[in-house]
Amino acid sequence: MATSTTKALAGEEPPGGPGRTGGEGTARPRGALLHRLDVKGAPYAFVAPFFVVFAAFSFYPLVYTSWISLHDVELATLDVMEWVAFDNYVELWGDSRFWNALQNTLTIGVISTVPQLMMALGLAHLLNYRMRASLFFRVASLVPYATSVAAAALVFTMIFERDFGMINWALGTVGIDPVNWEADKWPAQVAISTIVIWRWTGYNALLYLAAMQAIPADRYEAASLDGASRWQQFTHVTIPGIRSTIVFTIVLSTIGATQLFGEPLIFGQGPNGVTGGADNQYQTLGLLLYEEGWKNYQMGRSATVAWAMFMLLVLVFVVQRLIKRLRSRTS
Amino acid sequence: MTTHSLPVRTDAPDRTPTEKPAGRGGRRLLRQRAGRQHHAGPLAYVLLAVMALLSIFPLYWTMVAASTDNTRVSQTPPPFLPGPNLFSNLARAWDEAAMGKAMVNSLIVAGVIALSTVMFATLAGFAFAKLRFKGRNALLMLVIGTMMVPPQLGVVPLFMMMSELGWSQQLPAVIFPTLVSAVGVFFMRQYLSEALPDELVEAGRVDGAHSLRIFWSIVLPVARPAMAVLFMITFVHAWNDFFWPFVVLDMTNPTVPVALTQLSAGYVRDQSLIMAGALLGTLPLLLMFIVFGRQIVSGIMAGAVKG
Numbered sequence: 256m257a258t259s260t261t262k263a264l265a266g267e268e269p270p271g272g273p274g275r276t277g278g279e280g281t282a283r284p285r286g287a288l289l290h291r292l293d294v295k296g297a298p299y300a301f302v303a304p305f306f307v308v309f310a311a312f313s314f315y316p317l318v319y320t321s322w323i324s325l326h327d328v329e330l331a332t333l334d335v336m337e338w339v340a341f342d343n344y345v346e347l348w349g350d351s352r353f354w355n356a357l358q359n360t361l362t363i364g365v366i367s368t369v370p371q372l373m374m375a376l377g378l379a380h381l382l383n384y385r386m387r388a389s390l391f392f393r394v395a396s397l398v399p400y401a402t403s404v405a406a407a408a409l410v411f412t413m414i415f416e417r418d419f420g421m422i423n424w425a426l427g428t429v430g431i432d433p434v435n436w437e438a439d440k441w442p443a444q445v446a447i448s449t450i451v452i453w454r455w456t457g458y459n460a461l462l463y464l465a466a467m468q469a470i471p472a473d474r475y476e477a478a479s480l481d482g483a484s485r486w487q488q489f490t491h492v493t494i495p496g497i498r499s500t501i502v503f504t505i506v507l508s509t510i511g512a513t514q515l516f517g518e519p520l521i522f523g524q525g526p527n528g529v530t531g532g533a534d535n536q537y538q539t540l541g542l543l544l545y546e547e548g549w550k551n552y553q554m555g556r557s558a559t560v561a562w563a564m565f566m567l568l569v570l571v572f573v574v575q576r577l578i579k580r581l582r583s584r585t586s
Numbered sequence: 587m588t589t590h591s592l593p594v595r596t597d598a599p600d601r602t603p604t605e606k607p608a609g610r611g612g613r614r615l616l617r618q619r620a621g622r623q624h625h626a627g628p629l630a631y632v633l634l635a636v637m638a639l640l641s642i643f644p645l646y647w648t649m650v651a652a653s654t655d656n657t658r659v660s661q662t663p664p665p666f667l668p669g670p671n672l673f674s675n676l677a678r679a680w681d682e683a684a685m686g687k688a689m690v691n692s693l694i695v696a697g698v699i700a701l702s703t704v705m706f707a708t709l710a711g712f713a714f715a716k717l718r719f720k721g722r723n724a725l726l727m728l729v730i731g732t733m734m735v736p737p738q739l740g741v742v743p744l745f746m747m748m749s750e751l752g753w754s755q756q757l758p759a760v761i762f763p764t765l766v767s768a769v770g771v772f773f774m775r776q777y778l779s780e781a782l783p784d785e786l787v788e789a790g791r792v793d794g795a796h797s798l799r800i801f802w803s804i805v806l807p808v809a810r811p812a813m814a815v816l817f818m819i820t821f822v823h824a825w826n827d828f829f830w831p832f833v834v835l836d837m838t839n840p841t842v843p844v845a846l847t848q849l850s851a852g853y854v855r856d857q858s859l860i861m862a863g864a865l866l867g868t869l870p871l872l873l874m875f876i877v878f879g880r881q882i883v884s885g886i887m888a889g890a891v892k893g
Contacts (some may be wrong), residue, residue, distance in 0.1 A: 290796070301713035302725060304706045305766045309732055312763035314746070318602050322667055323742055333746050365862035376729040384626035394879035395638035397886070398645060401871040403826035405843035409850055410644045413651065413857060419660040421647070423618065428664075457641060458886065465887035485624075506734070514738045517828040517843075528725025532687035541738070541829070548742060565739050 257378045278328050297458035317565070323558040342557040353560070355535050357541040357567070363519075363539065364512030367448035372504055374456050379463035380489065384511065393464075396457030404517035407450055414523050415446045437522070440536040447537055455511075466497035506572075513568055516541035540564050601829055645868065651861035652676065659857045675862035679849070683863050684837065688845035689870075695760050695831075695841055696824035702765045703820045704813050712805045716787050717797070718862025726775070732768045736887070738829055750835055759834045760841065764824065770816055777812040777888065817883030818878055842867040 324343055326336040347353050380394060399407065413419045415436040423433040436442045470492065478488045494501075519537050520528045529546045531538025538546075540560060548557030626634075651659050654669035679685050713719070714726050744763060745754075753759040782805060790800040806813075828843045835841060837848050849856075849863045875882060 257675035290794075293796045295719070298713040298717040298719035298722070301709040301717070301797070301801075302771075305710045305729065305768075305771055306725075308762075308766045309768070312744065312765075313732065313735060313737055313740060316743040317735060319743040320740055323746075334751055339651055375714075378637055381626070381637070382629050384624055384630050386631070386634075390880055390883070391637055392634050393883045394875060395641050397875065397879070397883060398641045398872070401822060401826075401875045402645065402868050403843045403846070404828045405647070405826075405846040405869075406868045407644070409846060409860055409864045410648050411854050412850070413659075413861070414644065414647070419662055419664065421664045424662045453640075453644065460885045461883060464813060468887075475733075509737050510734070514736050514829070516738075517832075521834075521850065524855070544741070544799075545833070554746070560743060561739045565736075568736070 320558045320561050320565075323555055324562050326555045328554040329559075330548065330554055333554065336555075339555070343556050347556070347559050347563060352535060352538070352543060353563070356531070356538050356540045357563075359531065359535075360513060360515065360539045360567075361539055363444050363448055363451075363515060363537070364509070365443065365564075367451035367515075368505070368508040368512055370448075371452045371456050372459060372501070374452070375504070376461035376501075378460035379467055380493070382460060382464050383467050383573065393461065396460055398457070399454045400458045402454065404450075404454070405521060407454055408518050408521035411446065411450045411453070412524060415449075415522075417471065437524070437532065438536075440532075440534075442538045443522070443532060447515075447518050447522055450522070451512075451515070455508070459508075462500055462504060463497055466500035467493060470496035509571055510568065513564055513571075514541050515539045516545065520545075536541055540567075610769050619799040639718045645865075645872070648861050648865050648868070652865045654858060656858050659861075671858065672862075675858050676866060679859055679862040679866055682859065683845045683849045684840060685842070685845055685863060685866050688840045688842045689866075691757060691840065692825050692842040693870075695757055698761050698852045699764050699824040703767045703770045704817050706766045707770035707774045707811050707816060708778075708805070708813055709801065710771045711776075711778050712782075712801060713807075714771070714775040715778040716782060716805075717785065722858060724788060729768050729771050733772075737763065741830065741833060744830070745833060754834060755836050755839050757839070760827075763830065764827070767820065770820060773816060773888070774809065774812060778809060781812070783809045811887075812885075815881050815888070817873065818882055819885055822874075822882075825871060 280414065289344075323336070325340055327339050328336050364429070378396060382389065382396070386392075415423075417423060417433060417435050417437065420436070422436070427433060434442050436446045472494070474489055474492050479490050482490060516539065519531050519542055522528075522537070523530070523532055529542055529550050531542045540563070544557050544560040547553050547560055550565055649672070650665055650668050652675050653672035654665050655671055658665055660667060708731075714722065714729075748754050748759040751759075753762075757794050786804050786808070787800060790804050795803070825841075826843060827841075831841045831844050832847065835844050837845070840848070846860075846867055849860045
């Protein structure tokens with residue numbers, strides 16, 4: 256495919272070539288051939304760059320990951336690969352750190368995604384009213400999206416600090432004892448989820464808002480003629496109307512949650528970062544992958560974790576599909 | 587997965603036959619009339635104000651913490667008003683965290699990635715929107731499918747590739763894997779199928795212009811607003827990208843987010859300095875959002891066609 260497209264491209268005049276007005280050249284047979292080549296080949300040439308880069312830097316690495324995971328490879332000697340078949344997988348299966356990281360990834364994934372999307376739905380509903388300063392509110396809800404993981408995690412790490420953090424101070428003013436946000440498992444996972452929720456709620460709200468605005472107004476009119484309350488209109492018109500967008504955001508958030516890395520790394524403040532806390536209490540699969548490869552120098556094991564993450568994603572979507580099937584059968 | 591955010595209608599469409607059916611998922615970058623006509627009541631305003639406050643407060647507080655000194659930051663109650671040391675702390679962060687170099691690096695990385703993403707996305711988007719070729723739909727499906735592949739999973743071989751190419755710790759290692767974006771291709775396709783009349787392309791053909799010429803003189807002028815939006819959104823993502831730059835770059839040659847991790851890596855933490863660094867790293871994007879907020883909002887909303 257690629258060779259024929261490059262020929263088609265080479266056969267074309269370079270842009271800004273001979274400044275003839277078109278028409279003359281197309282009359283001659285050679286011109287006609289060029290024209291045919293152009294019409295047939297150009298579209299492939301136009302989409303080729305995307306596929307070439309994707310194949311080289313995304314698809315090939317993904318496939319090659321599975322091959323590396325069957326070997327022992329040290330970080331210092333990347334060119335020496337020793338075949339160990341499925342040893343890495345067997346070890347991973349018996350490694351409590353893996354199950355811990357898997358569990359953390361799932362729990363943080365749930366407590367960051369569910370409230371995030373619920374809040375985004377509510378925010379989108381509010382933004383959908385006609386009001387003054389609507390642009391200000393939209394841009395304001397996007398401010399967290401403009402903040403990098405690194406900056407956001409640093410700020411929230413400080414806000415959740417045990418001794419002088421703002422949250423514990425606020426809890427103290429209403430008589431609640433300070434929480435050890437970093438050292439205790441659940442508080443740590445809640446704090447990390449807060450960073451994720453803060454960064455992505457506004458962005459998801461805008462996706463929902465766009466979908467809400469595509470719902471024809473007459474559906475609301477019909478519903479209110481039928482005597483539906485505001486709340487019933489929301490549940491019976493708005494939610495079904497943006498269902499596919501909701502599915503889409505769930506997919507995106509799931510992929511994001513599986514790969515959670517920056518937030519827990521920075522929340523752990525340096526020495527505790529890669530291990531996800533002193534007792535791995537918030538180590539995610541992403542952190543484990545990094546720790547195996549770049550701290551323990553075992554690239555083969557790192558690739559095994561990556562492949563396990565991929566399988567996890569596939570599994571999640573298969574389960575999701577199954578649930579959908581069962582639902583549609585029962586309803 | 588459906589590929590457009592318009593709900594899939596199973597019932598009969600309630601449009602009058604005279605109305606033109608909307609293009610499949612097509613969406614203008616214009617602000618549309620909201621689907622509901624309700625005006626916001628006082629409660630809605632209060633809730634929105636709270637949301638806005640929650641969104642903005644952490645950044646405001648970053649500024650406060652960056653403008654005091656360590657002893658003040660670590661007292662209770664925490665400070666809520668800016669102190670006098672903002673510029674001295676910013677200057678320290680600039681020097682100590684290699685922030686200056688990191689800024690230049692991030693500017694190069696995000697700029698190149700945004701430019702190439704826009705260029706290739708417009709080319710491919712034009713082909714998918716307006717040109718007829720064998721396998722078009724299958725290829726488009728493939729593009730959408732690639733959105734589902736998390737790039738991080740290939741990080742180990744990618745790291746090997748980069749060290750083989752001699753690009754470890756170099757900017758090309760960060761730039762090359764993200765030269766294109768599936769979301770970008772899809773976004774441009776949606777925009778061009780709406781905004782670019784078939785007649786224009788046909789007219790170019792009749793005049794004997796070849797495809798590249800048509801792209802250059804006909805498609806680009808029409809695509810310009812969408813290209814600007816895509817450029818900004820891609821720039822934001824590239825500037826904030828963390829995992830891969832963190833893996834492949836080191837502290838001698840960091841991007842901004844990587845440099846920020848350096849600030850907090852030690853046992854002794856200089857909170858004001860860390861916050862000054864966080865503020866520095868966020869400022870360029872904040873300015874962009876303040877100036878082009880409207881375009882970025884409408885761009886993200888137009889991109890919502892993705893689902």
